[in-house]
Amino acid sequence: MKLKNALIGLFTLSLVGMAQAQEFNWPSDPQLEVKARELNAAYVDYMKSEQFVDATKPLNWLLVNVPKLNESIYINGVTVYNGAAVATKDPAQKRIYQDSVMKVYDLRKANFDNETKWIENKAYYGYQYFREDKTKLAEAIGNYDRAFEVNGTINPAYTAAYFDLVRRHYLLNKAYTPVQVLEIHDKITKLLDEAEANGKDVATPKSNVESLLIAMELINCDFIENTLGPKLTADPANMALAQQIFNYSVKYKCFSSASFLSALEIIDNQNPTYATSQVRAMRYMQNREYDKALPVLQKALTLAENDVQKAEIHYDLAKVHAQDGRKSAARSEALSAAKLDAEKSKDAWKLIAEMYMSSSSDCRRGVSRVEDQAIYIAAYNAYSRAGDSKGMAEARARFPSREELFTESRQVGETITVGCWIGETVTLATRD
Numbered sequence: 523m524k525l526k527n528a529l530i531g532l533f534t535l536s537l538v539g540m541a542q543a544q545e546f547n548w549p550s551d552p553q554l555e556v557k558a559r560e561l562n563a564a565y566v567d568y569m570k571s572e573q574f575v576d577a578t579k580p581l582n583w584l585l586v587n588v589p590k591l592n593e594s595i596y597i598n599g600v601t602v603y604n605g606a607a608v609a610t611k612d613p614a615q616k617r618i619y620q621d622s623v624m625k626v627y628d629l630r631k632a633n634f635d636n637e638t639k640w641i642e643n644k645a646y647y648g649y650q651y652f653r654e655d656k657t658k659l660a661e662a663i664g665n666y667d668r669a670f671e672v673n674g675t676i677n678p679a680y681t682a683a684y685f686d687l688v689r690r691h692y693l694l695n696k697a698y699t700p701v702q703v704l705e706i707h708d709k710i711t712k713l714l715d716e717a718e719a720n721g722k723d724v725a726t727p728k729s730n731v732e733s734l735l736i737a738m739e740l741i742n743c744d745f746i747e748n749t750l751g752p753k754l755t756a757d758p759a760n761m762a763l764a765q766q767i768f769n770y771s772v773k774y775k776c777f778s779s780a781s782f783l784s785a786l787e788i789i790d791n792q793n794p795t796y797a798t799s800q801v802r803a804m805r806y807m808q809n810r811e812y813d814k815a816l817p818v819l820q821k822a823l824t825l826a827e828n829d830v831q832k833a834e835i836h837y838d839l840a841k842v843h844a845q846d847g848r849k850s851a852a853r854s855e856a857l858s859a860a861k862l863d864a865e866k867s868k869d870a871w872k873l874i875a876e877m878y879m880s881s882s883s884d885c886r887r888g889v890s891r892v893e894d895q896a897i898y899i900a901a902y903n904a905y906s907r908a909g910d911s912k913g914m915a916e917a918r919a920r921f922p923s924r925e926e927l928f929t930e931s932r933q934v935g936e937t938i939t940v941g942c943w944i945g946e947t948v949t950l951a952t953r954d
Contacts (some may be wrong), residue, residue: 541633558588562595569598574605578619585626599623620651626663642670642677649683659691670709676716681710682730688732700740701749707735708766743776751781754788764788777805783948787952790818796825803838812842833863840873849877850943868908874934875904875913878944882920885942892930892950895922896940900946921953 524561546562548555561580568577581602584595600623607619627644631637645665652658666684669676676684688706698706710731714724750767752947754760767785776782783805790798799822806815817838826832836859843852856870878901886894898920906915927933927950936950 547588547590549588554587558591558656560582562591565602566598572605574602574609577602578606578622585629589629593630593634596634599626599630600643600647607651617651620647622645623651623783623887634853636674637668639755640682641665641672644760645669645676646680649680649687653683653687653690653809656694657691659687660697663687663691672896673712678714678724680723681714681727682734685710685731685734692738699744701753704766705738706778707731708762741770741774743771743774743779746770746774746776747779747781751779751784752834754781754784758784758788759786761792777801794821794825796822796827796831799825800831800835800838805939807838807842807845810845810905812846815842821892829862830865833866834861837863837866837870837873839872844873844877849881852877868910871908872905872910872913875908875910875917878904879913879917881942881944885940887941890930890934892922893921893941895926896948896950897940897942897944899939899951900944903948913933918951918953921951924952927952 543559549558561583563582565577565584568574568580581595581599585599603619603622603626606618607623610619612614624644624647627640628767630640645662645668648658648662648665648842663684666676666680666687685707688698688703692703693729704756711728714728714731718724720726746767750770754763754767757763764785767781768789771777771779771782771785783802786798786802788806790802799818803806803815803818803822806818816839819835819842823832823835826835836855840852840855840859843849853874856873860867860870878897882894883896885897888894898917902914902917902921904909905917924934932938932950934950934952937947938950939945939947
């Protein structure tokens with residue numbers, strides 16, 4: 523603490539030195555000049571010795587009577603009145619000194635017109651002083667808004683303080699709609715993202731801002747669907763809103779909403795990625811809109827960055843083809859998935875096996891029972907490659923019997939070609 527105070531003292535003295543190195547506009551009246559010089563020296567001496575309350579009296583005279591004396595009376599004035607506020611125990615007097623800090627900034631603007639240099643500092647003090655006072659929140663927020671206005675941005679380190687004021691103003695004074703709060707949050711997020719892209723470490727303010735948003739319990743799936751969704755319907759070209767809905771839907775796991783799909787469609791149409799196309803296709807598949815899913819999956823395949831991603835899309839394509847009755851195309855896609863990714867191979871072969879099992883009635887010719895039941899041997903082999911013992915047992919239970927083989931003059935171990943779309947050669951076996 524001693525080191526910190528020493529550093530603060532050195533900083534204050536350096537400001538004093540810098541300020542007093544500037545030209546002073548002493549009054550032309552000799553008696554007034556003498557008094558101004560005397561009181562200027564007095565408040566500086568009090569300030570150096572950290573007698574801030576005593577320093578306020580001569581400083582106040584200077585601010586009122588010689589406002590253009592030198593910018594130092596405003597630079598040091600913040601130090602004096604803030605120090606007095608810290609030193610004072612009486613709440614009413616403390617507020618007077620705090621208000622005086624803000625007034626000093628206003629006077630500095632009026633007399634030296636260099637607001638861009640210090641507006642963020644004023645906003646910082648406003649947060650420290652007024653965050654617990656619901657009647658002063660609007661004023662405190664106004665200082666940050668003014669910083670955005672004159673500088674185009676604020677220091678990333680101040681973003682959490684700014685959003686905390688917005689949060690308090692929303693909760694205590696109902697000063698914003700939820701949508702307006704989110705707009706401010708998006709403005710801050712954009713600021714932090716840009717700072718991060720420029721190499722600044724903004725992990726702490728980012729985390730703090732997000733924690734504040736979550737604590738507000740502002741966003742849930744109903745809010746996304748019923749508040750943001752209609753706005754997107756009314757303005758379907760609004761990419762920023764679509765991205766907002768998408769991000770919030772992901773964060774709060776609102777994947778089943780219609781607004782999420784609408785946002786996803788807009789994003790995927792304008793700036794497609796493997797992820798957006800895959801998720802979009804998955805939603806279509808969940809809705810049984812296979813005709814919509816197919817072209818999106820084909821696009822996702824061109825955007826895939828590795829074999830694992832390609833295998834995932836081939837497998838999804840296999841499911842789409844299977845649902846629409848294109849079983850041969852489905853098998854081809856499933857085999858492609860199995861070749862690309864060993865982890866996906868089991869799922870692919872199980873899908874093939876299930877298609878074989880479901881094709882028995884379509885492929886039955888009714889000429890030879892053994893030939894008609896050979897499809898289950900093909901299914902059994904596919905289940906085996908999938909490592910699905912339950913499926914293997916179900917398929918084996920439908921193999922021809924020994925008696926059926928004998929009746930048709932066939933033998934175990936004999937090969938036979940399964941017709942229809944399957945077109946595989948299998949080795950005859952029996953269920954018994």
